[in-house]
Amino acid sequence: MAYNEHFKGEDPSVTKFYGDRTILTSCAYLLPHLKPNTAILDVGCGPGTITAGLSKIVTSGTVTGVDITTPIIERARSTFPPSSYPNLSFAVSNATDLSEFKDNSFDIVHAHQVFVHLQEPLKALRELYRVCKPGGIVACREGNGRRILSLKPDLPAIREYWDNTVAYMDKSGGHIDAGARLEEWAKELGFEEHGGKIVLQMGELRFPSHAEGMKGENAEQAVRAGIATKEQMERWREAWENFDRTDGSEFVIETGEILCWKGEV
Template identity: 35%
Template sequence: MAPKTESATYTHGHHPSVIRSHGWRTALNSAAYLLPHLKPHMKILDIGCGPGTITVDLAGYVPEGHVTGLERAGEVILGQARTLAQERGVKNIDFVSGDANALEYEDGSFDVVLCHQVLQHVGDPVGILKEMKRVAKSGGIVAARESDYGAFLWYPQSDGLDEWQSLYSKVARHNGGEPDAGRVLHVWAKQAGFSDIKCSSSNWCYSSKDEVEWWADLWVERSVSSAFAKTALDGKLAATEDLERVSNAWRLWGEHEDAWISILSAEVICRKE
């Protein structure tokens, strides 16, 4: 029987505006819940590593260990990740292509297996958590952090951003994902066979002028030019004028002097018994 492969489509795609967003992420702003559990000797697998900014950071927390970043998007993204590691002089790291539905590792290969904003985009999140559990050592950690689009909050109120939130949910589910993954992450972990699960949550909050302009500009572009826009049009979930209206709503929000947004993510630390 052929190995299981991913059935869902990655909603964001790899437009430059998406990569800019992912390149902002660090171990501290995206995996702080995990950092207290790391020890210098640990071997880590980072699933869905993207451009590698979190992965490269994690290598500094395990100087006597090793970090592997796994990504299915292709060599362009992995090339960026390898370049980043080289530029920072990080040696205890490697990047590989692979599908988390069928990891090419022996049972019990890693001390820590993590993913960040991955399970919301896959067809079988429980199945991937089971694979993560399989390749974790006994007593090891499986960690995940997932946003919840239904829990995003912003000021000022905007009908256009309400429309964006609704459309994003439609596009993500059309692609086979779950945009409100955060609120069910702990349930998926239970369904994957974990009983020792520690839950937490944290936010990205953008409120300064520079932060707000950066986030708004990303979605001004993503709303009309990224894979999100293409899926919305191809799936007849929105028309061009709808996407332009949403894009303009992000622009107007970003220009407001009191603009503020909070992006909630849920987190789990699961111990393999």
């Protein structure tokens, strides 16, 4: 769910949604640039599935995953313990304030679907730039929720739900079009200076069903917050369950994948 103030990363439905992400589905664009001894910071790591996957590639390097809430970090730690992932660690931190990490600390700084939720994405990107080593890479993958590329079955209730999500993200100060603005932000922060480089490609971001977010405590929170009425939540739940029953169902939005090489400052 995109209701970032009311649906927290530790909620079971949200955890499952983020937990389905892997390095192959979510950061394949970055994998060719990894070396065995790479030091990686994964910002907004959620339950840690991408983070753990990265640690299995950089076997003689280190991977640190950070997220803003303690429960989700505790879950990541319990799911991926040091006994099985000796080069992996997790910590509570804020993408807009990574002050516990020194300047020029990591070879690669990675973020997946983080900026869409932030009121100050430039402040966060500046922090990613700061902790990245000169010559290192800041890698970000963000959706552009204003462009639905495919919706099958194309149900009016799901369109209504998504329009509501976009409007709420706009109202709450999020950036649902972050994927379309990555290059603009990277240039503004000076990634092309001092020999740096920016490579952007546009692709697809496939969403799983949102049916779990339409019922139980999540639905009640949405109603209490004035995000939707009970009638809307019920209509959306029925539509997503129809989506689940349909062979070949898909919900795809545009996504931006950017690799930013930090100049040799």
